[in-house]
Amino acid sequence: MPLTYSPKVLELFRNPKNLGKIRDANAQAVAGSLACGDMIAIYLKVNDETHKIEDASFESYGCAANIAAASIMTEMVKERTLKEAWEISWRQISDELGGLPVVKYHCGVLAVGALRRAIRGYYKGKEPPEWLPRELTPDEKHALEEEKLMEILTKKTK
Amino acid sequence: MKGLIELHGEVEREVYLDSENSGLIFPEALEELMKAYSESGYANPSITHKAGWKSYEVLYRASEEFSRILNASPVELAYTHGATEANNLAILGSAKANKTGRRKIITSSIEHLSVIFPAERLQEQGYRVTKIPVDGEGFVIRDQLEKETDDHTFLVSIGAVNHEIGVVQDLKELVEVVKDRDPSILFHTDMADALGRMRINLKELNVDLASFSSHKVYGPKGAGLLYVREGVNLEPVIHGQLSSQRLWPGVENIPAIAGFVKAAEAMDKLDKIRLVKLRDRLIDGITSQVEDIVLNGPRGSGRAPDNVNISFLYVEGEALIVELSMRGIYASSGSACTSRILQPSHVLLAIGRRYEEAHGSLLMKVTPFHDEEDIDYVLRHIPQGVARLRSLSPIKRKEVK
Numbered sequence: 001m002p003l004t005y006s007p008k009v010l011e012l013f014r015n016p017k018n019l020g021k022i023r024d025a026n027a028q029a030v031a032g033s034l035a036c037g038d039m040i041a042i043y044l045k046v047n048d049e050t051h052k053i054e055d056a057s058f059e060s061y062g063c064a065a066n067i068a069a070a071s072i073m074t075e076m077v078k079e080r081t082l083k084e085a086w087e088i089s090w091r092q093i094s095d096e097l098g099g100l101p102v103v104k105y106h107c108g109v110l111a112v113g114a115l116r117r118a119i120r121g122y123y124k125g126k127e128p129p130e131w132l133p134r135e136l137t138p139d140e141k142h143a144l145e146e147e148k149l150m151e152i153l154t155k156k157t158k
Numbered sequence: 159m160k161g162l163i164e165l166h167g168e169v170e171r172e173v174y175l176d177s178e179n180s181g182l183i184f185p186e187a188l189e190e191l192m193k194a195y196s197e198s199g200y201a202n203p204s205i206t207h208k209a210g211w212k213s214y215e216v217l218y219r220a221s222e223e224f225s226r227i228l229n230a231s232p233v234e235l236a237y238t239h240g241a242t243e244a245n246n247l248a249i250l251g252s253a254k255a256n257k258t259g260r261r262k263i264i265t266s267s268i269e270h271l272s273v274i275f276p277a278e279r280l281q282e283q284g285y286r287v288t289k290i291p292v293d294g295e296g297f298v299i300r301d302q303l304e305k306e307t308d309d310h311t312f313l314v315s316i317g318a319v320n321h322e323i324g325v326v327q328d329l330k331e332l333v334e335v336v337k338d339r340d341p342s343i344l345f346h347t348d349m350a351d352a353l354g355r356m357r358i359n360l361k362e363l364n365v366d367l368a369s370f371s372s373h374k375v376y377g378p379k380g381a382g383l384l385y386v387r388e389g390v391n392l393e394p395v396i397h398g399q400l401s402s403q404r405l406w407p408g409v410e411n412i413p414a415i416a417g418f419v420k421a422a423e424a425m426d427k428l429d430k431i432r433l434v435k436l437r438d439r440l441i442d443g444i445t446s447q448v449e450d451i452v453l454n455g456p457r458g459s460g461r462a463p464d465n466v467n468i469s470f471l472y473v474e475g476e477a478l479i480v481e482l483s484m485r486g487i488y489a490s491s492g493s494a495c496t497s498r499i500l501q502p503s504h505v506l507l508a509i510g511r512r513y514e515e516a517h518g519s520l521l522m523k524v525t526p527f528h529d530e531e532d533i534d535y536v537l538r539h540i541p542q543g544v545a546r547l548r549s550l551s552p553i554k555r556k557e558v559k
Contacts, residue, residue: 007161037517041552
């Protein structure tokens, strides 16, 4: 089980696309935590009429795979509708990156978790569309679990 | 892999600071290894022909030289293929030979995993493992050891120099605590990171078992050594064709052993002050240039001459390793992301570092192969690399504080 990155991961790590905050973002979310060493912030500028994502960006605290996964995902969601963006899977992110090593799959899952959290946030206080599941999806749960687990572990070691 | 390497491009210089995980070897050690492979040590030393006897001679000369360096006898030395094997042999082998009925093993919370894991394995056989805590710099708490050393204690295993944070234990005192309580309690010490960094006198130290590693003294990979004090009972833990030694069957790696002893000699003669100066140049240079950092382990003489371990807050260690790699600097980290089990370094947690501090740690070891220019090159690039990664992060300093 090699801990090997594809050249694409390294490229995006070195020159990340869509880095930083979007000033007029109307959907954003953070997933992960400092304690788990794995954290992604997603910023989206959504067209309120078409529900198309016009711009997307990220910030990341994490390993090279985490940075690359967040960056490639912001590329993937641009010009897609929120519904289309919702359907992006961590596996697609991994494929776009030329394949993540097994121990780094969770970076893709966390990126999806952050994206879906941002999409849910966008619909907060609005009428949610039918395609938006009421229950949290496994990827969103993963982010929550990671955050909770680290909270517990951090308390334990104190 | 080729694509990854090509992506790195040209760098002004390369500085390899990851000898914790293996690295370069002394040229004279490589020469001895090659000589043994081609002339004096290619045969199996257990076989009774001239070529075999020549190999045996190389092995015996190595044992004599190790005995001089360590103050031991040649018969007290068992060769393995690394310190992981030596630590396993010490712990599992002494338990296998244990006829005392005692079932308590004491170790520390910062031991190498090749000590902790075999000790924990013995729990399946009814052993209890107690880990003595350390203070904020990594020193084993003496009074705690004294308290825990009791009539049930069979073995104590405490490393001399910690592999991650470089803390140099007051081993003499710790051995005394145990032996004063009961001289029959076995004392094992992992000296993989101590050899060549400090004077070692095993007889005077009064330990029963001590482990050493070739690659940790810039010798060839694939050689290790376990000192077994005369009179200490040990059983082999792997089985096979009998070799020239009883405790570790299989063909001895004579060329690696020949290189190992040459490297140990070179380390013995080495100017340690030079290493200390390089170490402190690196520590002080980072401390003066980068904010929000924590030095892991003590300063000064309580620290191994080659060890630098610093946590950079708001930076994830694996990303920092890759960042530095692009700049021609190779180091390692106690971050969860660099390990397959996705857990941060148990050593850093044991000295009270928070998870985020452990994740942002960078472990660098200066070696006899480095000079001041190498260190200055590193000191130019670390602040830049850390700043770049901090600029990517959603967490900014003021938000955390």
